Amino acid sequence: MAYSEKVIDHYDNPRNVGNFGTQKDVKSRTDIGVGLVGAPECGDVMQLQIKVDEENGIIQDARFKCFGCGSAIASSSLATEWLKGRTIDEGLAIRNTEIVEELSLPPVKIHCSVLAEDAIKAAIKDYKEKRASS
């Protein structure tokens, strides 16, 4: 199956790879949300971290780490690009279908975009929970 040019671009030059610290490091950071998700269909695993300006709720930065296929890497790489500069509510509004469209993902790779959307939601949920309990 041929990947689209955009997928190959993200795969060859993934944006914002890494993290703001290990799970332990960022656990006490109320400005950082971590989303860790997996796709049981294929065994891909993806971690997304967001760094939020707590004053205005704008996502300043995002990092991802993904062990998966090209489409999963491209989906999460794209997600980090899209998240930067958005409010957390705008981040929550990102739909996997937009990722599918942007990357021209074929039907068998749609679950990769779902994984990215799940990661976004999980990271924002984690951020909100940390804020609420601090």
Added chain:
Amino acid sequence: MAAIEFGMASDPFDTLGFEARFDLDPADIQRAYLLRAAACHPDLVGADPERVAEADRRSAALNTAKATLLDPETRARALLERLGGGGGGGLGDGRELPDGFLMEIMETRMAVEEAADSGDAAEMARWRDWVAAERERYIERLGGLFAAVQEVQEVQEVGDVGEMGEVVEMGDVVEVGDVGVKEGVGGASVPPENLAEIQRQLNAWRYIERMLEQIGA
């Protein structure tokens, strides 16, 4: 009627005439396959287009069934489905994992990547051994979980085990014999929590297989 026939044919255990269980011997699977595949041989089928088409369908079904049963992971999935679980058929949405598993696999994958990036061949060899051993542990674990389910069913079905009817064969060429006997697995109720645990372990296993695909020897 057609739907029932299709359903029967798509169950790999039925197709190859096995009782639905996890601990199947690969040699037995091969033997059951060859026995049935012979009946679909073009030399035996003749020229009647309908029979040729039927033999082709049957050959394809046999090939799929053999491949599914030979691979322990797909065999486990087929068995879970047969037991009424799988794809959200059990508890939850079918995507659950053991507690803390994702975190562990993420950390493991990062450690492996570090070893790969630093070109540490000895460390990579250790990881390859680890993931291969981990696969064996999952096979063993699933075997134990399926055996436990089977015990529950046997208790439920004392006096209720019969022959469910022979596998339909092409023509009269092959005597199915004793491999066609099946227990009434489909009818027994398996505790949902057992199915849920099988699903969780099976889901976790996929991540190990994925790792094996990506770093395996």
